[in-house]
Amino acid sequence: MKRDRRLLSRPGFQGFLFGLGLVMLHWPFLIWPQGWRQPHAYLYLFLVWALLVLAMFFISRNLGPRLPSARGSEPSED
Amino acid sequence: MPGAARAVFSSLSVIAVFCAYMALLWLVARWAEEGHAAGKSLVNNPYVYSLSLAVFCSSWTYYGSVGTAATSGLLFMTVYLGPTLGIIFWWTVLRKLVRLKTAHHITSIADFISVRYEKSASLAALATALALVGNMPYIALQLKAVFTTFTIITHEQGPADAWIGSHVGPIIVVLLVVFTIIFGVRRLDPTERHEGMVMAVAVESLFKLVLFMAAGAFVVFSLYDGPADILERFPHLPPPADPFTPGQWIAYLILSMNAVLFLPRQFHIAVVESQSERHIRQAMWMLPLYLLLINLFVYPIAGAGLLRSYPITQADQFVLTLPLNNGDPWLALLVFLGGFSAATAMVLISAMTMATMLTNHLLLPLVGWVKRLGFLERHLLECRWVAVAGYIVMGWWYEQLVGESLMLVNIGMIAFAAFFQFAPAAIGGIFWRAGNKAGALLGLGAGFLVWGYTMLLPSFVHSGWIHRGFLDEGPWGITWLRPEQLFGLSGLDPVSHNLFWSLVFNLGLYVLGSLWFQPDPEAQSQAEEFVGALGSGAVLGHASQREAYVDLEVKRDKIERLLSRFFAKSKAAVMADRCIRAVGLTGKTRLTIIELAELYKEVEKNLAGGVGAAAAHKALERASLFTSREARELTEVYGEILANLRARPKDLIRKIDFHQEREALISRHAAELEEKVLQMQDQMVMRMEAERALRESEERYRTAIESSSDGVAMIKDGRFIYINKTFAEIFGYPRRRELVGKDLNVIVHPQEKLKVLELSLQRQDGERMPGRYDFKGVRKDGSPIFVAVSATTTTFQGDTVVLAYVRDVTARRQAEDDIRRLSRRLIEGIEDERKRLAADLHDEFGQALTALHFGVEALAGGLGPEQEGQRRACGELIRSIEGLADSIRLISSDLRPDMLDHLGLVPTLDWYVTEFQRRHKEMEVDFTAVGFAFKRRLDPRLEIVLYRIVQEALNNVAKYSQAGRVTVQLINSHPRVILGIRDDGVGFEPAPRPESPKLGGIGHISMRERVSSVGGTIEIRSAPGKGVSIRAEVPMVLEENS
Structure with a gap:
């Protein structure tokens, strides 16, 4: 659980999710230039969308308020 | 004609409905503002924040998405999928922006860009101009949606409706201006926060979501048999009239x-x-979820409209016309209200934001240049009202110009493309340290031009305002300058085309300009702060080693004068004092140069909240808050710091940022911790004191209990839960644990088990029981033991238990028994002796006196007449002998009346009372015997005891009472005999203890002992003047063989 939490809260994972989302949302056009037939594409895109919302729900649960570190490290991006 | 809406509502009633709706929103906003004023923010929660962010979904979403879905298929989804993807990075991007806003009192996107790039007024003005022009199509889009849907849902029923119908534009524009001013620009607020308006927008977001979904549900479930039914029909639809390309899909995603x-x-x-x-x-x-939900029915609604052959040119209104044409006008009215709500929310926020930007970044700099306009600084609020009106009217003008020629989505995309021009400067500003003012100016300026040329001008061409040839052949016939095929780039849709050239010019020039021009150290410091916003914050030095020579009062006057240029005098004074207080200078008269610098920065920050950072910076510069000496010394201070640290300014600022932020954080944490520690210490001390007192009390109690000579036990539900050592010893148990947990019965003699158990349980249940009693117990070895118990109830570990103190009274009981036995023997001995003495007196002296009597009589009978003197002497002697015989008989009766042995108690008492009456004629004596009609007599010992009590009592009456009446009653009350003697004499003071010889007298003691010797009880009551009452009760024992 702790590892899951660490993974979800990492900016790298957010970048990965962005990339994955971008690819998934383009998939109907990547595999067929004209896109899928519309009802299928409609269902597919909403499914991907819902999964993205779900993923962001879990990510948001694992994001803590990160104030500047008071433990002596140099200021850094998070 | 399919899709031709059948309007059913009058214009007047619809205007009234949305005025009522706005009034309701106003109440909601007031409620939020009052909560805020009372210190309880209703807006400060993530739900309101998320819902207010849904202002993104304007009437473009509400109506335009359906239009896009009808003409271009799924392209409408990009406007919401793009934000969903972008929001993934909000924890980094938006959090940075929020933190920077807090540090710099940023009031708008233009202000943000200006603050980042050297508080550049020109950059702020450019960004404001772009926002103003870019927003114009967006406002037009909202107005077009409202006008069109208003026309659809209303029809003219009278002259008033006809007038409204022909003036719908101005009426709605005026209403929107009024509402915007009321909701968002009612007063100047340095924080630029509007809790009431945010709450109203959140409510509007919820409202439009619910109504749009209601419309969708109506279409899917009422007009068709569910989603599957409608989706199955889609393949029969003709292909989209305006299909999108993958490039368009990507471009829309990026812009959104x-x-x-x-x-x-x-x-x-x-x-x-x-x-x-x-x-x-x-x-x-929450926001992506909202976007998903509000789009769930877009595609089915668009499909339903097309399946019913509604004109595709009216696709934007399908959501309204479908319920209106299919028998649900009230739903249509609500849907219209939802769309109106979506449009007004957008207009309110946009107009308010733009008014702030216009006055702060265009008007105030203008006032700075044109001195004649200086009076406007005192009328900033009114200027904002004018800006709101002007801005909305401008949007209306654009709507009038292009509204007929473009669909909602096309107008919206023009605006989206405009605001994309902010992206390089804004994103670069928080992630790229090298990004600078020159780059931002070049990039934003170029982007503005590219957008205006490739997006705005073509929209004028489409409206017919500019000649079509401009679009097709280029200006002056230069084809490579054609707006939608710039430099010959063809094959792209207008949006993708603009995006491409925006990236090239805007991003390219931003990067090139930033790399080419070197920023000054202050700009570098600002860049560091923005890029490292999540790691550091705004700082000011704390050096305080300098001489405090700056007169605070003088500076305060200057600051107040400066602030009063923008705010009312009273407010300026309050703000000046607040700044002084904020930097901890209250009470000081002289400041160091560092403290003055801190004050300067605080004033700038506060002023920026009202007029924007760039204007505030300029105003402070012009105010000349620093004298030349102060400016020189400040430079020296910085120089000294740099020299001592041997660091470059850039490194120094970074380190200061870091360490001061760290120090502030640590100080804050330390203060919080200190406070918590103090609170905990107090609590600990109190708790320790309480625990110590409790321990001592427990220890004392335990010691007292453990060392008690009495046995102590706690009993719960008839079982021992605690006993002390003495208790165990009393009952002969060497170890306490042998009794703990055992039943109470193990120490109770079988004869008394029921009694003791009942007492224990009743006491535990809270019934009133005697506190002390004796019972017969049994030791571990089986030997009997008498114990005296004193018991009460108490609480132990939350339960009610019986606490019993036990004392071994076996010895006392034995001594009492011995005393009683001895007493009985003594009494019996005395009675025997009296009996013997009485018998002796009767037998010996009686017979001798009888013989003497007869002898003297015989002697007297033998005397002659001459011996008259001797005869008289004999007569005297005989009388003496008779008197002596009477005395002996009386004494004998006193000692032991013969009658008692021969006739029993009742006749004897009757005789004795009669004799007593005879001797004491001054009082009346009564004797009554009740219940003694049977033949069996009482035991002789009992009879003598009762007789002696009567004898003793009547003797006392005769001696002391001065009574006039005495009653003696003997009652057979089986199984007891009750004797009562009562007089009406003078009485006496009762003894404090019954056995007190002083008050009770020897006679009473004798009575008690006698009664006790036969196992009875006696009660003697008296009071001065109340006589004496004696009541003796003895167990009835009948004579054997009688």
Whole structure:
């Protein structure tokens, strides 16, 4: 659980999710230039969308308020 | 004609409905503002924040998405999928923006860009101009949606409706201006936060979501048999009239991703109105979820409209016309209200934001240049009202110009493309340290031009305002300058085309300009602060080793004068004092140069909240708050610091930022911890004191209990839960644990088990029981033991238990028995002796006196007449002998009346009372015997005891009572005999203890002992003047063989 939490809260994972989302949302056009037939594409895109919302729900649960570190490290991006 | 709407509502009633709706929103806003004023923010929660962010969904979403879905298929989804993807990075991007907003009192997107790039007024003005022009199509879009749907849903029923119908534009524009001023620009607020308006927008977001979904549900479930039914019919539809390309899909995604944060209204809600970084976390999933829900029915609604052969040119209104034409006008009215709600929310926020930007970044700099306009600084609020009106009217003008020629989505995309121009400067500003003012100016300026040329001008061409040849052949016939095929780039749709050239010019020039021109150290420091916003914050030095020579009063006057240029005098004075207080200078008269610098920065920050950072910076520069000496010394201070640290300014600022932020954080944490520690210490001391007192009390109690000579036991539900050592010893148990947990019965003699158990349980149940009693117990070895118990109830570990103190009274009971036995023997001995003495007196002396009597009589009978003297002497002697015989008989009766042995108690008492009456004629004596009609007599010992009590009592009456009446009653009350003697004499003071010889007298003691010797009880009551009452009760024992 702790590892899951660490993974979800990492900016790298957010970048990965962005990339994955971008690819998934383009998939109907990547595999067929004209896109899928519309009802299928409609269902597919909403499914991907819902999964993205779900993923962001879990990510948001694992994001803590990160104030500047008071433990002596140099200021850094998070 | 299919799709031709059948309007059923009058214009007047619809206007009344949405005025009522706005009034309701106004009440909601007031409620939020009053809560805020009372210190309880209703807006400060993630749900309101997330819902207010849904202002992104304007009437473009509400109506335009359906239009796009009908003409271009799924392209409409990109406007919401883009934000969903972009929001993934909000925890980094938006949080940075919020933190910077807090540090710099940023009031708008233009202000943000200006603050980042050297507080550049020109950059702020450019950004404002871009926002103004870019927003114009967006406002037009909202107005077009409202006008069109208003026309659809209303029809003219009278002259008033006809007038409204022909003036719908001005009426709605005026209403929107009024509402915007009431909701958002009612007063100047240095924080630029509007809790009431945010709450109203959140409510509007909820309202439009519910109504749009209601319309969707109506279409899917009422007009068709569910989603599957309608989706199955889609393949029969003709292909989209305006199919999109993958390039268009990507372009829309990118523009929407940017728009959700950098549209002026989105920036305002997401950043300026943000109250807590924590709300971003919830918004990261709530806003995408909202977008998903509001789009769920878009495609089915569009399909339904097309399946019913509604004109595709009216696709934007399908959501309204479908319920209106299919028998649900009331739903249509609500849907119209939802659309109106979506449009007004957008207009309110946009107009308010733009008014702030216009006055802060265009008007105030203008006032700075044109001195004659100086009076406007005192009328900033009124200027904002004018700006609101002008801005909305401008949108209306654009709507009138292009509204007929473009669909909603096309107008919206023009705006999205405009605001994309902010992206390089804004994103670069928080992630790229090298990004500078020159780059931002070049990039933004070029982007503005590219957008205006490739997006705005073509829209004028489409409206017919500019000649078509401009679009097809280029200006002056130069084809490579054709707006939609710039430099010969063809094959792209207008949006993708603009995006491409925006990236080339805007991003390219931003990068090149930033690399080419070197920023000054102050700009570098600002860049560091922005890029490292999540790691550091705004700082000011704390050096305080300099001489305090700056007169605070003088500076305060200057600051107040400066502030009063923008605010009312009273407010300026309050703000000046607040700045002084904020930097901890209250009470000081002289300042060091460092303290003055801190004050300067605080004033600038506060002023920036009202007029924007660039204007505030300029105003302070012009105010000449530093004298030349102060400016020189400040330079020296910085020089000294740099020299001592041997660091470059850039490194120094970074380190100061870091260490001061760290120090502030540590100080804050330390203060919080210190306070918590103090609170905990207090609590600990109190708790320790209480525990110590409790321990001592427990120890004392335990010691007292353990060392008690009495046995102590706690009993719960008839079982021992605690006993002390003495208790165990009393009952012969060497170890306490042998009794703990055992039943109470193990120490109770079988004869008394029931009695003791009942007493224990009744006491535990709270019934009133005797506190002390004796019972017969049994030791471990089986030997009997008498114990005296004193018991009460108490609480132990939350339960009610019986606490019993036990004392071994076996010895006392034995001594009492011995005394009683001895007493009985003594009494019996005395009675025997009296009996013997009485018998002796009767037998010996009686017979001798009888013989003597007869002898003297015989002697007297033998005397002659001459012996008269001797005869008289004999007669005297005989009388003496008779008197002596009477005395002996009386004494004998006193000692032991013969009658008692021969006739029994009742006749004897009757005789004795009669004799007593005879001797004491001054009083009346009564004797009554009740219940003694049977033949069996009482035991002789009992009879003598009762007789002696009567004898003793009547003797006392005769001696002391001065009584006039005495009653003696003997009652057979089986199984007891009750004797009562009562007189009406003088009485006596009762003894404090019955056995007290002083008050009770020897006679009473004798009575008690006698009664006790036969196992009875006696009660003697008296009071002065109340006589004496004696009541003896003895167990009835009958004579054997009688």
